[in-house]
Amino acid sequence: MENLTEPSLGPVGTVQGETPALRMIALLELITSRDQLFTLQSLVDQTGIPKPTLHRMLQQLENANLITRHSDGRHYATGSRMRRLAEDTLLNDTRNGARNAILRDLVEQVGESCNITALSGNEVIYLDRVETPEPIRVHLGPGSRVPAHCSASGKMIVSQFGVAQRERLWENGRLKRFTAHTITEYSALDHELARIRQQGYAVDQQEYIDGLVCISVLVPNASGRSNMCVAVQAPIMRKRASDLEELLPLLQRAAEDIARIEDLNDDSELEASGW
Template sequence: MTENRTDRSEVVKIDGDTPTMRLLALLEVIAAKDQLVSLQGLVEETGLPKPTLHRMLQQLEAAGMLQRDSDGRQYGTGARLRRLAENLLLNDTIHGARHAVLRRLVEDVGESCNITALSGSEVLYLDRVETAAPLRFYLHPGSRVPAHCSASGKLFLAQMTPAQRRRLLAHAPLSQYTSRTLTELDALEAEIERVGRDGYAFDNEEFLPGLFCIAVLVPSPGGRSNMGIAIQAPIMRMTERNALDSLPALRRAASALAAIEAEHATADQTACA
């Protein structure tokens, strides 16, 4: 209701000296959400006139930065914006610091390790360090794997509400890659519930035959994280039992990555002050 909107202190300001800067400010508001947004919802949140917001949304949609849902009434991030975010993650200025953490983890556990992020319904490999062991699975940075059958993907899914998961997975069928892939939604939900409770996840030959993986999330001060770290190994060297032996080292690496992210965020805030 109008009086509730007036009383709220969290009305978002869409500021900017130029139309382009105002479009970027609106894009920031939409990109920060974990759900689709409607024109009316944005009117209530920003206080901008409906015709103005409608025009801005049309411009962002035409540029590929936003896309409308199938019903045409709600907006989410577009393919161009997602590619921009992925490129920033892959090529940002703290890549070297993250890579050093990953390299130390590989030295500790003796297996290949990678840093991941969720991109749509897929897990994107941001960085990877390979083991020196002769038998290994090679997956380079930039590789993508489906969220429903990867350890990191299950962790990202576990942060969502059931409704958010259903909406995401509705556009990405639960394809079967091996005999162990979970393709029934009820079975996947049960697995995700366990993952959310335990704080770590396995991929037990669910994406590639012979590959075992254990992953944890990198802690985020905002609560919800979009960065994971994982160990991968052939099943003759890693099982569920000895994977848990690597969990302390994995969590130490995740904490180290979180510290790097926090330091980088503080430096950005100082630079902008």
């Protein structure tokens, strides 16, 4: 794989905890906050933890499938068990009720199916969805997955990534064609992502399912980068892409409302923990 050179990891992070288990969790938090592969030495430089201690911690995380080692034997990344943990947390979050209420209100306003999504690997996972009452609709319930390269939400989230992260995302195979509209050339997809990054929303122009269009925006995040989207989906017989673009103010308002729910719950959790 090309471009394994790590960019600067930024300010020194801390891996603190009263017990070994809590320090291990703190290390995982640091690892998952980065968008690049990492080496043992880079983490030593980042955390100040002695190399033998850090090596032992990484071995334990690798044995538990929470992180995985790259084929070069030096670089690490998050593992399958860590990704499943993140997905299960999002799918079973107690905030789902409040988010679902916002989705229901959005469906009433726009008359089409709406969903909340997140990126998992190179797929988009549906965290929540409210269907339109219209008889003609596509059923994609919570837990459903669609390829990121041909979904509005997937393209929206990936548009935030740097070149190296995008290369890692697509490295496992070609961009599969699902319809005549699917983008299957990497250069064309990069051009599309640049446009999405500039305009602040993404559109699926029948790229995954013939006759289905979708528009998506990010749920704002204080960190500056988000892994959650709100989207509106409709059959082409009722809405064109241009019709969906007219709904952007409603979609953006719903995304901001969801962001406030996330912030309020985070504040409540900090108060409960004594911070």
